[in-house]
Amino acid sequence: MTVYTTMASPVGELLLVGEIRDGETVLTAVSMAGGKAVLVEPDWVADAEAFAAVVPQLAAYFAGERTGFDLRFGDGGTEFQRRVWRAIDEIPYGGTTTYGEIARRIGASRAAVRAVGSAIGANPLLIVRPCHRVIGADGSLTGYAGGVERKQRLLELERIA
Numbered sequence: 001m002t003v004y005t006t007m008a009s010p011v012g013e014l015l016l017v018g019e020i021r022d023g024e025t026v027l028t029a030v031s032m033a034g035g036k037a038v039l040v041e042p043d044w045v046a047d048a049e050a051f052a053a054v055v056p057q058l059a060a061y062f063a064g065e066r067t068g069f070d071l072r073f074g075d076g077g078t079e080f081q082r083r084v085w086r087a088i089d090e091i092p093y094g095g096t097t098t099y100g101e102i103a104r105r106i107g108a109s110r111a112a113v114r115a116v117g118s119a120i121g122a123n124p125l126l127i128v129r130p131c132h133r134v135i136g137a138d139g140s141l142t143g144y145a146g147g148v149e150r151k152q153r154l155l156e157l158e159r160i161a
Contacts, residue, residue, distance in 0.1 A: 002028075003047040004040055007055050010062050010157065011150040014127075015040070016051050019074060025050045028074035029124040030058075032146035038124070058127065062157065067093035069128045076124060084119035091133040094158045098137045121145060127154065 003025065004017045015038055017029035031038035048055075053071065060066035077085065083106045090105075091097050103109070103116045123131045126146055132154040136142040144151035 002041065002044045003050040004044050005046065005048040005051045005055075007051075007058065009058065011127075011146065011153050014058070016054055017044070018050060018054075020050065024072060025054070026072045026074050027054060027125065027128065028076065030126045030128055031124075032126060032150060034147060036121070036145040061127070064157070067158075071128060073125060073129070077119075077122065080115065081119040081122055084116055085123060085129055088120065088123065088129055088131050088134065091130055093130075096133050096135045096155070099134060099142075100137055102134060117143065133158075 001020045002017065003020060004015060007014050007016065012032055012034075015029070015031040015033075016027065017031070017038060018025040018027050020026075029038045057066060057069050057071065061069070075082075084102060087102045087105045099113045099116050099120070100110065102120070103112045106116075108116060120131045120134055121143060123129050123145070126132070132144055132146075132151045141148050141151050141155075
């Protein structure tokens with residue numbers, strides 16, 4: 001069963017989506033309004049209690065009290081996307097890396113940078129899988145499913161907190 005809830009955050013309202021598996025909520029999406037937002041499907045069930053472990057962790061992150069997450073994530077995506085996402089998960093709080101560096105870390109060629117960018121853009125777990133920490137080779141804030149302004153806000157939050 002797919003469940004969802006929303007929560008307020010410094011980067012706008014977040015939509016949290018999960019699947020109930022073995023009595024536990026497996027987080028499958030964290031989305032922001034605008035950009036590449038996930039849309040609630042008619043058969044999804046609104047259930048704030050299902051996210052009792054998720055919301056406090058996100059709130060602590062936004063308060064500067066948490067630098068990582070202890071959550072169970074869904075297993076979607078292609079094998080290539082999952083390799084990219086694992087590399088993203090390794091970017092430390094307050095740090096950044098480039099698309100080219102992610103390609104290098106997963107053993108992909110330099111020519112695969114666009115494919116890496118596409119995989120990062122397909123990340124369904126904004127914030128908790130920190131794709132906002134991936135920047136252009138020249139240091140520019142390129143692309144973010146939640147919008148570049150929110151990417152900048154998240155990076156500022158991590159550097160200040």
